Amino acid sequence: MTETNAARQQGNVLHARRMFYFLIVLTIASQVGIQGWSTLFTNFAVERAGFGGFEIGVTQSLREVPGFLSLLVVYVLMVLPEHRVVALAIMALGAGLGLTGLFPTFWGIVATSLLMSFGFHYYETLNMSLTLQYFDRTQAPLVFGRLRSVTAMSNIAVGLGVLGAVHFLDYPALYGVLGGGVALVGLWALGRNPSNPGLPVQRKKMFLKRKYSLYYVLTFLGGARRQVLTTFAVFLLVKKFGLSVSGVTTLFLVNNLVNVVVNPLIGRAINRFGERPLLTMEYAVVAVVFSTYAFSDNKWLVCGLYIVDQLFFNFAMCVSTYFQKIAEPQDLSPTLAAGFTINHIAAVAIPVVGGALWLWDPRLVFLGGVVLSLCSLVAVQFIRTPSAKRDTVAHAG
Numbered sequence: 001m002t003e004t005n006a007a008r009q010q011g012n013v014l015h016a017r018r019m020f021y022f023l024i025v026l027t028i029a030s031q032v033g034i035q036g037w038s039t040l041f042t043n044f045a046v047e048r049a050g051f052g053g054f055e056i057g058v059t060q061s062l063r064e065v066p067g068f069l070s071l072l073v074v075y076v077l078m079v080l081p082e083h084r085v086v087a088l089a090i091m092a093l094g095a096g097l098g099l100t101g102l103f104p105t106f107w108g109i110v111a112t113s114l115l116m117s118f119g120f121h122y123y124e125t126l127n128m129s130l131t132l133q134y135f136d137r138t139q140a141p142l143v144f145g146r147l148r149s150v151t152a153m154s155n156i157a158v159g160l161g162v163l164g165a166v167h168f169l170d171y172p173a174l175y176g177v178l179g180g181g182v183a184l185v186g187l188w189a190l191g192r193n194p195s196n197p198g199l200p201v202q203r204k205k206m207f208l209k210r211k212y213s214l215y216y217v218l219t220f221l222g223g224a225r226r227q228v229l230t231t232f233a234v235f236l237l238v239k240k241f242g243l244s245v246s247g248v249t250t251l252f253l254v255n256n257l258v259n260v261v262v263n264p265l266i267g268r269a270i271n272r273f274g275e276r277p278l279l280t281m282e283y284a285v286v287a288v289v290f291s292t293y294a295f296s297d298n299k300w301l302v303c304g305l306y307i308v309d310q311l312f313f314n315f316a317m318c319v320s321t322y323f324q325k326i327a328e329p330q331d332l333s334p335t336l337a338a339g340f341t342i343n344h345i346a347a348v349a350i351p352v353v354g355g356a357l358w359l360w361d362p363r364l365v366f367l368g369g370v371v372l373s374l375c376s377l378v379a380v381q382f383i384r385t386p387s388a389k390r391d392t393v394a395h396a397g
Contacts, residue, residue, distance in 0.1 A: 015194065022083065026186075033119070033120065036179075042248065053235065054359060056231065057353075070121050070341050070344065072337075088119075093116050094185070104171070132336070133332055149260050155259075159256065207338075218380065221379060223350075228366065229313060231351045251303055267317070270321055275318040282318075287370050290369035
């Protein structure tokens with residue numbers, strides 16, 4: 001290795017480490033925000049705004065509209081670099097969260113949820129893009145595993161904080177504390193620049209490519225599966241089994257304790273076994289879980305399977321690492337943005353359709369989830385990846 005190449009490699013290592021820690025901090029803030037919103041939302045909407053299943057579904061659908069518009073981030077990147085956009089996204093997430101408790105009406109909750117959601121979805125799009133740009137195909141699964149482990153630890157901290165604070169603070173104060181803290185982290189990030197100007201320049205336009213067709217299909221089905229879990233599984237526990245804020249929070253805590261340990265193992269498993277076997281396992285298990293949601297009257301069984309459901313949801317990182325293996329380096333940002341939009345076509349539609357089905361028969365929502373899981377199970381059998389080659393991008397610290 002020449003002296004110039006050695007210096008370039010050392011620079012890549014330094015930039016990768018800076019980006020890794022930058023993403024760690026912002027991921028913590030992002031998860032404090034979205035977990036705080038998720039933990040409080042159902043009970044706040046039911047208790048203070050009088051929501052039923054239809055209102056819950058409509059709100060969740062509208063909340064996913066910013067995800068549907070994630071492709072517009074390509075135009076934002078014409079004006080601002082990615083590390084600036086993620087900082088602003090975290091600030092928007094914090095602002096939307098902090099204002100939620102002040103508007104306990106249908107349209108108030110919709111408006112604040114949209115602001116929060118724009119921040120969250122734009123951060124998630126670019127967080128994934130930056131990870132795939134800065135870390136090679138061997139390191140990316142490990143980094144995704146670490147970030148998800150940090151996510152779980154952040155969720156635990158939020159859960160413990162809510163469990164303690166719910167006895168002393170009302171909803172506006174809870175939302176205000178969580179949202180204000182998140183917004184301050186975004187402000188901090190505006191003053192940081194961990195970028196590496198030596199990486200391939202990302203294309204600043206929208207496009208679809210035939211070679212990424214399976215990635216688009218898996219992303220669409222993943223969005224539909226996610227909404228059945230996040231929208232209706234928790235609502236089932238609150239509405240049918242009467243789970244309180246403390247009960248929902250405790251369930252989240254147990255789930256995240258498991259995820260702290262398991263997520264890094266999933267990253268290693270991707271390198272060892274590949275994406276297809278792991279995704280096959282996920283969707284086979286999820287089909288059984290959704291069937292149980294539909295027919296079980298056992299509160300503890302449903303709570304246990306919710307933890308299993310959340311655990312296997314982490315296998316979704318396999319779709320991103322599969323895409324990295326087939327993608328051209330300059331296609332990462334625009335294709336991931338397009339993928340988020342495709343993901344949210346289903347995410348916008350499923351809560352409204354599910355909310356209507358809930359009024360007819362709640363079991364139909366989860367039986368629909370079984371069908372989606374089986375479709376995904378078939379699709380993942382078509383995954384083919386090129387043989388792994390050792391990339392030269394730096395390792396995380």
